[in-house]
Amino acid sequence: EVQLLQSGGGLVRPGGSLTLSCAVSGTTSGTYAMNWVRQTPGKGLEWVSAISVNGRGTYYEDSVKGRFTISKNTSTNTLYLQMNSLRAEDTAVYYCAKERSGAPNDFEIWGQGTRVTVSS
Amino acid sequence: EIVMTQSPASLSVSLGESATLSCKASQHVISNVAWYQQKPGQAPRLLVYSASTRATGIPPRFSGSGSGTDFTLTISSLQPEDSAIYYCHQYNNWPPRYTFGQGTKVEIK
Numbered sequence: 001e002v003q004l005l006q007s008g009g010g011l012v013r014p015g016g017s018l019t020l021s022c023a024v025s026g027t028t029s030g031t032y033a034m035n036w037v038r039q040t041p042g043k044g045l046e047w048v049s050a051i052s053v054n055g056r057g058t059y060y061e062d063s064v065k066g067r068f069t070i071s072k073n074t075s076t077n078t079l080y081l082q083m084n085s086l087r088a089e090d091t092a093v094y095y096c097a098k099e100r101s102g103a104p105n106d107f108e109i110w111g112q113g114t115r116v117t118v119s120s
Numbered sequence: 121e122i123v124m125t126q127s128p129a130s131l132s133v134s135l136g137e138s139a140t141l142s143c144k145a146s147q148h149v150i151s152n153v154a155w156y157q158q159k160p161g162q163a164p165r166l167l168v169y170s171a172s173t174r175a176t177g178i179p180p181r182f183s184g185s186g187s188g189t190d191f192t193l194t195i196s197s198l199q200p201e202d203s204a205i206y207y208c209h210q211y212n213n214w215p216p217r218y219t220f221g222q223g224t225k226v227e228i229k
Binding site: 035044045046047050057059061095099100103104105106107108109110111112113 | 152154156163164165166169170175207209211212213214215216217218219220221222223
């Protein structure tokens with residue numbers, strides 16, 4: 001059974017940095033794209049970033065472009081989201097999500113979520 | 121950006137009755153639509169993908185339909201555990217610009 005286990009998150013001051021991790025277990029095929037999605041009470045579910053199957057393609061929602069970096073370590077099967085220059089509006093629960101295979105595709109497996117709070 | 125508009129925002133249905141949830145896309149998305157169920161404090165859970173294919177382990181009382189711009193999730197014979205928020209999601213773009221509907225809250229009377 002494929003599972004995604006998230007870590008990282010927490011409270012950070014505006015302008016600060018944080019790195020989220022998402023460990024993938026139960027599969028080593030690597031034939032899937034991965035995403036980060038965030039959720040706030042006001043804006044609901046919002047796609048944040050995606051990384052292609054081979055890791056060479058990275059994609060971002062406009063408001064995080066230039067501040068967030070998605071990456072993955074294929075040897076440890078771990079996905080990352082490096083978040084810099086954080087703003088109050090980045091406060092949300094962040095989920096990693098595995099696409100069915102390749103991309104574009106549905107998000108068949110989700111991590112448990114991790115809360116990021118940006119506040120002074 | 122493709123906007124996904126869900127209706128109604130909430131509905132209350134009697135146990136054993138059916139619920140019909142709607143999702144309209146602002147542009148054609150073929151059948152590249154998924155539906156998720158989310159309960160309080162939990163991550164979303166995939167119910168249906170490719171507009172009408174049930175995900176592994178999802179009971180047959182959940183069914184999806186539609187193509188183009190209009191999509192429907194029907195929950196027949198509602199059970200107490202079906203009380204949740206349901207989201208539609210389009211994945212028709214590459215490079216990705218995935219978008220979600222704002223959700224429909226289903227309550228069991």
